[in-house]
Amino acid sequence: MIGIVGYGSYLPRYRIKVDQIAKQWGADPESIKRGLQLYEKTVPGLDEDTITISVEAAKYALKRARIDPQKIGAVYIGSESHPYAVKPSGTVLIDALGIGPHVHVASYEFACKAGTEAMFVAYSLVKASEMDYALGIGADTSQGAPGDALEYSASAGGSAFIMGKENVAAEILFTNSYTSDTPDFWRREGEFYPRHAGRFTGEPAYFKHILNAGKNLLEKSGMSPKDFKFAVFHMPNGKFPQEAGKKLGFTKEQLEAGWIVPWMGNTYSGSSPTGLSAILDLAKPNDKIFMVSFGSGAGSDGFIFQVTDEIEKVRSLAPKVKDMLDNNKIYLDYGEYAKFRRKIILNE
Amino acid sequence: MISPRYAREIPQRYRLEAGRCTVCNAIYFPPRLICPNCKSKSFEEIKLNEEGTLLTFTIIRVGSEKFSKEVPYAVGIIELKDGVRLTAQLADCAVDKVEIGAKVKLVFRKIQEEGKWGLHCYGYKAILI
Numbered sequence: 205m206i207g208i209v210g211y212g213s214y215l216p217r218y219r220i221k222v223d224q225i226a227k228q229w230g231a232d233p234e235s236i237k238r239g240l241q242l243y244e245k246t247v248p249g250l251d252e253d254t255i256t257i258s259v260e261a262a263k264y265a266l267k268r269a270r271i272d273p274q275k276i277g278a279v280y281i282g283s284e285s286h287p288y289a290v291k292p293s294g295t296v297l298i299d300a301l302g303i304g305p306h307v308h309v310a311s312y313e314f315a316c317k318a319g320t321e322a323m324f325v326a327y328s329l330v331k332a333s334e335m336d337y338a339l340g341i342g343a344d345t346s347q348g349a350p351g352d353a354l355e356y357s358a359s360a361g362g363s364a365f366i367m368g369k370e371n372v373a374a375e376i377l378f379t380n381s382y383t384s385d386t387p388d389f390w391r392r393e394g395e396f397y398p399r400h401a402g403r404f405t406g407e408p409a410y411f412k413h414i415l416n417a418g419k420n421l422l423e424k425s426g427m428s429p430k431d432f433k434f435a436v437f438h439m440p441n442g443k444f445p446q447e448a449g450k451k452l453g454f455t456k457e458q459l460e461a462g463w464i465v466p467w468m469g470n471t472y473s474g475s476s477p478t479g480l481s482a483i484l485d486l487a488k489p490n491d492k493i494f495m496v497s498f499g500s501g502a503g504s505d506g507f508i509f510q511v512t513d514e515i516e517k518v519r520s521l522a523p524k525v526k527d528m529l530d531n532n533k534i535y536l537d538y539g540e541y542a543k544f545r546r547k548i549i550l551n552e
Numbered sequence: 553m554i555s556p557r558y559a560r561e562i563p564q565r566y567r568l569e570a571g572r573c574t575v576c577n578a579i580y581f582p583p584r585l586i587c588p589n590c591k592s593k594s595f596e597e598i599k600l601n602e603e604g605t606l607l608t609f610t611i612i613r614v615g616s617e618k619f620s621k622e623v624p625y626a627v628g629i630i631e632l633k634d635g636v637r638l639t640a641q642l643a644d645c646a647v648d649k650v651e652i653g654a655k656v657k658l659v660f661r662k663i664q665e666e667g668k669w670g671l672h673c674y675g676y677k678a679i680l681i
Contacts, residue, residue, distance in 0.1 A: 217644045217679075249644055250622055251661040251677065259660040287672050296674055300566040300660055302599075534644065543621070550621075552668065 206331050207375035207509065209368035210269025210518065213481040214260035214343075215361040215468065215528040218247040220541045222356055228538040229351045236356055241442020245359035245469025247536055247544055248345040252360065254283040255293045257343040257474075259300045262364040264522035265339070266301060268373070269366045273301050276366065277335025278308040280325055282318025282473045283362075284391070284398075285345045286311050303339070315389060316438055317499025318342060319363070319473035324505055326367045327376055337368040344472035349397035350547055357441055359469025363477035373518050374484060374493070374509040378425040381505050382417035389500030400500070409502045410440065414448045417504035418496045422452070425508055429453035432508075433491035436462030436479035438498035440470050454494070461486060462495075467529050473499075480509075482525035487511045554666065558673055565675035568602070568658065570636060571595035581636045603681070604632035606654045611647050618664045626650045630658075630678055643677040650680070657681045 221244045226233035237243060248257070258281050266273060279294045286293045294309035312318045312325075319342010326340035343362025348354030367376075388409035391398040401409075414437055422428065429435070435454040437445040442465050449459045462479030471478055476497040483493055493509040542548050563569040564582045571583030575592035581600060586593055609628035612619070619625070626642040628650070642650060643661055656678040663675040 249661075251643055251663070253662060253672070255672070255674065256660050256662060263660075296566075299562050300674070302567055532644075534646075 205372045205375050205512075206327065206369050207367065207372040208365050208484070209271070209337065209371055209373060210265040210267070210366040211363065211373070211481050211484055212261045212264025212266070212268060212522050213361065213363040213478050213525050213528065214257050214264065215478070215525070216246050216248045216252055216257070217532050217534050218249055218536055218544065219244045219533050220247055220536045220538070224536075224538045224541070225356055239443070240356060241446075241466055242356055242469065243466050245357060246361050246471070247541055248360035250544055253287045253345055254281070254285050254343045254362070255287055255296045257345070257360065257362040258293060258341045258364065259297050261343060261362045262297060262301055262339060262341060265364040265366050267522045268518040269337070269368070270371075270518070270521070271337060271366070271368070273303045276303045276307060276337045276339050278326060278329050278338040279303060279341075280310050280312055280322035280339070281341045281343065282312040282314065282320070282322040283342070283344050284313055284315055284318060284472055285347065286313070314503060315499035315501050316440070316470070316472045316475055317497040317503055317505055319477045320497035320505035320507070323365050323367070323477065323507070324379060324381070326365070327379070330367045330369060337366055339364060339366050341365070342473035342477040344474055346470065346472040347397055347545065350542075352397070354398070354400065357470040359471050361468060361471040361478055362474035363481045365477070371514050372512055373514040374511050376507055377510055378421060378508040379506060380417055380421040380424055381503060382413050382420060383503035384413070386413070386500075386502035388502055405500065406444070409500060410438070410444055410498050411448060411451070413502050413504040414438065414496050414498050415451055417506040418448070418452045418494070421494070421496070421506035421508060427492075427508070429458070429494070431492055432458060432494045434461055434483045434487065435459055435494040436476050436483060437496050438476045439463070439465035439479060440475075442466045464525065464529060478525060484511070484515065485519060485524040485526060487515060489513045489515060554673070555671060558671060565663075566660070568600040568676065570598050570600050572598045579634060579636050581638060600636055601633040602658045604630045604656055604658075606650070606652060606656050606678070607631050607637065608652055609642065609650055628678065630656055640676055640678045642679070644679050655681050
């Protein structure tokens with residue numbers, strides 16, 4: 205049996221409400237909340253970035269996995285906000301957590317699906333018996349240009365998954381990927397904010413890739429939506445994953461546990477992985493979970509998990525996503541938010 | 553350029569590695585070569601507990617250049633559960649919420665950055681729990 209032996213998530217304490225952002229740009233907050241189904245989002249502190257978020261999430265994954273960090277043979281961090289253009293994020297993480305130095309480390313990028321890429325490769329290495337354990341992380345401190353629709357959703361957070369063969373809490377039964385060259389969203393080298401192609405990010409990008417990856421995954425597994433207790437999809441806003449789920453035949457009830465975007469925002473590479481983490485926080489043994497990520501550019505990775513008895517032993521060993529979403533929140537106004545996200549130009 | 557010094561301090565700043573004297577059990581952070589208590593040169597490496605209590609603190613309202621955009625913030629002396637005391641910046645809290653005796657936890661954060669071009673320097677800070 206191969207799958208997740210430990211999982212952990214981290215969300216910053218800072219928040220900004222949609223109303224604050226709408227007020228700044230003269231938009232109607234109620235129509236945004238209704239249209240995008242977003243209410244507030246996480247904001248990284250001045251001292252938080254993809255590396256610090258990854259370290260905290262991986263620390264919790266290690267607590268749940270109850271393994272010697274030295275046994276981890278690979279560490280992959282997927283993000284589109286790695287703090288360095290040249291210097292891997294994972295090197296800091298391995299030294300912070302006592303992993304390695306005999307370990308393979310890499311930074312991954314693929315817009316919002318870099319996290320599931322990291323998970324997929326970590327899983328594949330364990331499946332190939334190259335190593336006993338591998339760590340895949342999706343984390344971001346995503347940026348949306350001031351006044352752009354993305355500003356209402358781009359948030360911060362991440363999740364880490366340790367793949368292994370012993371004491372598996374959620375077995376990976378099937379995987380499937382669907383990828384094509386689709387120019388829906390990009391950021392050129394040296395540019396601060398990403399650009400997107402407006403409505404083109406919907407049907408030809410998000411839905412095409414999620415639905416194809418999802419349909420292929422169902423076909424490959426011989427399962428139907430009724431076989432699953434939970435489903436989670438990439439969450440660029442509240443509306444898209446609900447629509448994608450409905451088109452694939454999943455009900456609102458199946459999506460509910462992982463649908464955390466209205467209060468978290470879009471944590472990009474950490475989006476569907478954190479939804480998965482929220483599901484694992486309450487899933488029961490034998491529950492099946494259907495998951496499909498999406499990354500602009502574009503591609504989707506699909507996974508089918510089956511939860512095992514082990515989940516009951518590990519769940520309470522680290523903080524749960526819902527607790528991090530609901531407690532210790534510090535709300536910012538737009539001025540503070542602009543400072544925290546370094547949107548204000550300062551003299552050097 | 554602080555790279556060499558930064559690299560040398562990684563075991564303490566990233567992983568809270570300390571030295572415990574194998575003769576008298578005194579813990580030193582950062583580790584020492586000779587135990588001031590029993591003069592032993594024999595130490596074992598340990599990782600400090602991440603939770604502790606805030607013994608005292610001060611509020612920084614005029615920060616040094618690299619911290620000037622973070623004011624006001626608190627810096628405190630924390631006694632960890634294994635008895636070791638260390639100084640750390642408090643993160644994620646309004647300064648009027650900080651109280652002596654508060655329970656805290658050390659977290660991994662960016663401590664400073666060397667301008668726009670230099671290193672991001674990471675280490676521990678404390679948050680209220």
